[in-house]
Amino acid sequence: MVDSERKQLQLALNGLKSKHIDNVSIWDLHTLVHYPNSAVAAHWGPAFLPWHREFLRQFEITLQNEQPELIGIPFWDSTLDHGLDPRDEFDPRPQHSQPHNVGGPTLFLTYFSRKNKRLPDPSDSILWSEELMGNGSGFVKNGPFKDWNTNVLMPLSPVPIQRLYRSTGGRSSDRLMSPKDVEWITTRKILVN
Structure with a gap:
């Protein structure tokens, strides 16, 4: 992704965060649709791939409405940033x-x-730089998504968090997908819902 494409993506994402319907940002509406409580069949079963494919297609269209020159959602192989x-x-x-x-x-x-x-520690990734995603530990204070409000309760969070918060390389529940995770998911023979 070249700088101009990255800038378009960042502008589109921030645009979705700044536009509201009934006092909820377009970004937060997409987040709510993805929550397990809202999309019960989307996780832990055979609908996982088709549901997420459609979700990403609709999200991409929403981003392109915000930034018409945006080519699409970039692919990120999080296993490269997972850490050793x-x-x-x-x-x-x-x-x-x-x-x-x-x-x-x-x-x-x-x-x-x-x-x-892969990197020794996921927090060493350039992804968590000011030019890309902003800092990867604590409240996000730099980069294109600094000081984002989180107006919706984050799943698995023990307390409501009002600001965008990251714990890269922190708790095991916050870790990125590893190659072993991907292998485990793709080699499952029996899916239990």
Whole structure:
């Protein structure tokens, strides 16, 4: 995503946060629709993927109404920012060998790699910079979403939070998806609702 596209997205998101219907921002209305209490069938069952696909399509249209030049919602692979799993360490064994001809004798190039190519700590990600999402720990005080009000009760929050708050790398319930989480979800054979 180039700077101009990112700026359009940030303007669109802030536009949704600043426009209200019956004293609730358009952003908060989308948030409320996504809550488990509002969308019971959207989580923990076979409707998960189609429901979220439609939700994202409608959200994208809403963003494009705010910023017509916006191409779409960018993809973010949160597993890259998840942080290293302490069980994953450097693996010194060759991961791949293949012959490589450089015009003379054939050489075998051996590649060594880390099992994980992620950050040691998710809070180290550039995502939590002032240019992108703003700080990743505590109340968001910089970046394009600084000082956002959270007018709706956040699910799983022990107390009502009035401002946008992040705990990147904090509580386990606040962690980003890991590759192991994705693998677990995509390899489930039995879905219990």
